[in-house]
Structures are given as structure tokens and as C-alpha cells.
Amino acid sequence: MKFAKMTSTVLASAAVLMMAAPSATFAATLNGGVDDNDGTALPQNDRTKMGISFGDNSHNANTGYLRLQMVPHVLDFGNHNLLDTAYPVFSANGQNDGKADNNRQASYADQSGATNLTATLNTKDSELAAVKGTAWATVVDKQVARTNADANNTAASGKWTLSVKADNGLAAVSTDGNRSTTDTIDDAHLSFNHTAYAQTADIFGLTGEGQDADWATSNKGTETATKIGQGAIAGSFKDNVGLTLNNQNKDVNIVTAEDGEGQGANVFGWTPSNIKLTMPTGAAVSNATYQANLTWTLASTAV
Template sequence: MKFTKVTSTVLAGATLLSILAPTASFAATTDNGGTPLPMTDTTDAAISFGDNDDNGNTGYLRLQMVPHTLDFGNHAKYDAKHSNFNAAGANLGVIGNDTHASYDQQDSNKTETLTTSDKKLATVNGTAWATVVDKQVANPELVDNTDPTTPVPGKSGKWALTVSSDGTGLVAGSHTVAGANLVFANTQYGRTADIYGLTNQDQDNDKYVAAGTTDATFVKSVSLDLSTAKEEKPVGSAVENAGDGANVFGWKPSDISLALNGSQDVTTGEYHAGLTWTLNSTI
């Protein structure tokens, strides 16, 4: 963000005017041919840190993060012969059609990617990601107190993450393009015991240390028909005693593709489709 120092310039200008015209006076302008003076406008000087779109989920097992936006870019025109796009904002197979990196005609693509120095998450660094936090070992409701002298702590795992389309297709106002597919290819996976270092959320600042259980499993490619509602496609899962800690599933933006399948029914507009991610448990 660029901040411009304007205060010193204004003060210097005011001083110079008082030297050159010490007797000048300024009357209020009442007839300005438009907005009367004094007229005002505003500036928002802003800075932020961390994720300001916390989904509000809490608990020993929770869906902590999913991609907020998948941005397939803005393009000069639609060519049915080149109807594939990726979440880095590129129209695949054609040169010169990518007008803006973002769908809303801004120059920065809005597909957020993970930035981390955690070596356990090296495989998902730079990916659009979804995170399942599993701290069920610390859940007092899962402790087996059959023998009070040696209580058995809870167990991690026994959960599944899925994703589905809302089924409306690609929609721009009252216009809908059916038959579009969204594909998450080349899924990457990483798991870390440093949950707080990843999420930076107060609820994870609890000194919880994940055990060295086995990893969750994941599906290498997920394909969604955007016109089919509530068809939950598996993303990842953990059996009992697996997945303790923060489980991250990630995709490079170039591996997330939107295929309009040569549709002839695409007009100028800003199209959107909704996805729902669901974490289920058998516990």
C-alpha cells in the first residue's frame, strides 16, 4: 500500500501565500455551478494482518479454512473453441485474450494462496487451500474413564471432507450457463503440529501438540458439475488415530480449472457459481 505525504506540502503552500498576499481575504463560494464549497471527499487508509474472514467454526474438530474465492480472470471475449480457464486468471490455449487478472476487472488475481515457512507444509505452500484441524485427542468428552487410574485419551481421525456445487451453474444476473465443470487437479497435502502457527487464531493458542499419528488420505483430483446440486465429492479423510493436527489440502491456481465445454450460450457478464465444503465425522 502506498501512503503519500501531503501535510508538509499543504503547510508550505499556505505559508507562501501569506507572504505574497498578506492582506488577501477569501470569501465562501456560494454559486459554484455544482456542488457548493467547501466540498469534501474521503480517503480510507487501511492495513490488515491475518485472515479477516474467519468462518466462526470452533471445536476440537473443525473445518478451519476453504478457498474464499476462485478467480478465473477477465477476458476480452469468449471463444467456444478455447473454453477452458484456470484460477490464475488465464484463458488456456489462446494468447492475448486475458484482459485483467481478476474477474472484476482488477489487476490482482483474487485466488488466495498459502504462504508459510513451516517445513511440514512445504508441499502446500503457494496453493489455494482447505484446512481441517483435528485436536480430538484433547476432547474430554472422548476420554475413556473405564479405569480411573489409567484414563485413555480421545482419538484423532474418523472424519471426511467433501465439496459440492450449489447446482445453479454459472450465473450472471438472470443468465445461466449450464454444463460447466470445475476441477481441482493434482491435490497436495501437508500436516503440521504447529496449528497456531498456521491459523493464527486465538482458539489454537492452547499449547496443543499433535501426536505423530499417520496422515489423512486425499483424492488426487476432484471434478464438479456446476449444474448438479449437492453431489458431495470427497476431498480427504482420516481413519481413527490419523490426521492429528492441522491437515491442509491444496491446489496450485494453475491446477484449478473451469471448463465451459464449448458452450455457445455465453454472453458478456460477470459469472459466479457457489461451492459448499462439508466436514463430517462418525464420532
């Protein structure tokens, strides 16, 4: 009797399972139908953007046949334990010259071990090999492409100068960017030593700006590409450029391009270790970040 009862229970359970099994279905939501999906039709798409960058890819808003396209945006002299008057020289790679044990961090702006912020040029252009790895300034000269030439504005390269000046001296800067009027260091000396120079016809390859995209395929661009090296600035730029950091607003000339010189992109560069900040004798510092500002100027010499 016990055996019969157990058998009956198992059979009953099997019957329940058979009754609960779902019937086969084949429908889903069809592609291509708004009504079928009660919304955006299938298939549906979305996008992902990914990227990686190297160096300083920013640029200013300047335009024109002749333009100042790039200057060093940040010169980073690092973060240090103290100012030792016996070792007053600092380099834009974040080092205190001659006193390595005084270096705390490579960057003045981020004291958590961040990379030094003095950007240097990355390039695959063999014509720019001399300035690769330098903090750089670029003057683009496309005056030969001028379509509105007249007696005063000619379709010829050159007749311009590039200069730099200090807007102010070093001053402690608060976390909200305000300059101190009392914690200041006047008359520190900034020098750009051993100026390197290179010229290229591949303007767009250097700048990446849309306004230069048609240069290489235009008649003027093709003409330039066959004359790389002609029209280069013939040594009329300074090997060493020095300025005093104060508010005297004295422009210091870096280069003068004569008539017929400078067609294409002209790049002037300095390795960060050759950009020097020398603190004045008697300078005293606080636990603070000190900043000064420079203005670079491209001007015509045409009269």
C-alpha cells in the same frame, strides 16, 4: 538644522521601541495538573495503528475439537474478451489456457488491472512446504484433547471426511448481487487437480486463531510436536477432484481420515493453475460476470 531634526526623529523612534518591548516571562502549563490545563492533564497521549497483511487472513466461526477452519473463499478465473469454443478451459490464476491473447484482466471482479483474487497460502512452517503457494482448505483435528470423551465421542484422531459440492450453475450476476434466471451456463466443469497435502502440529502458527493458542503448550500439543508425521492421512485423498456446476447438490469426497489419522492441522492445496473451469460445448456468454457457489463439508464417519 536639518541634521538636528533628523537626529531627534531617530532618537524618538528608539524610545518608542524600548517602551514597546515585552517583559521576560517564564510560566507555561505544568505537567500533572488538571486545573493547570483546565482539562486533561499533561502530558497527553493518543495512539496510531499501522499494519500490513499478506494473503487471506479471514476465517469462519467454526469451533470445536474437529473443525473445518479454511476453504478457498474466491476462485478467480479472470476477465476475458470472449468465449472461444476452441479454448474452453480457464485457470484460477485468471488465464485462458492456450489463448493468452484472450486475457483482459487477471481478476473477474475488478477490471482495472487488480491482482487475481485466488488467495494462496503464505507460511514459514517447513512442515507445510508442500502446500505453500496453493489455494487451500484446512481441517483441524484436536480430538485427542477431548475432555468429555465417552463411548461415542472418543479422544482419538480421525474418522472424518471432507467433501465439496456445487450449489448451483454459473449465472450472470448484477451489480447488486442478484443472479440472473435467464443468462445462465449449466454443467460447466470445475476440477481441482494434483491435490497437495501437508500436516503440522503448529496449529496456531497456521490459523492465528485464539482457540488454537494453547495447543502447542498443552500436554497433548507437546506430545504431537514430538510426533510430526505420525498419524498423517495415508494417501486416502483424491489427486484430482471434479464436479459439475449445477444444482444437483452432489457431494464429491476429497479425503477420508481413518481412525488415528490427521492429528493437528491438515492442509489440502491446489496451485491456481491446477484449478480448472471448463465451459460446456455450446455455451454462450454476454458482457457479464458469471458466478457459482460451492459448499465444503466436514463430517464425522463415526457410528
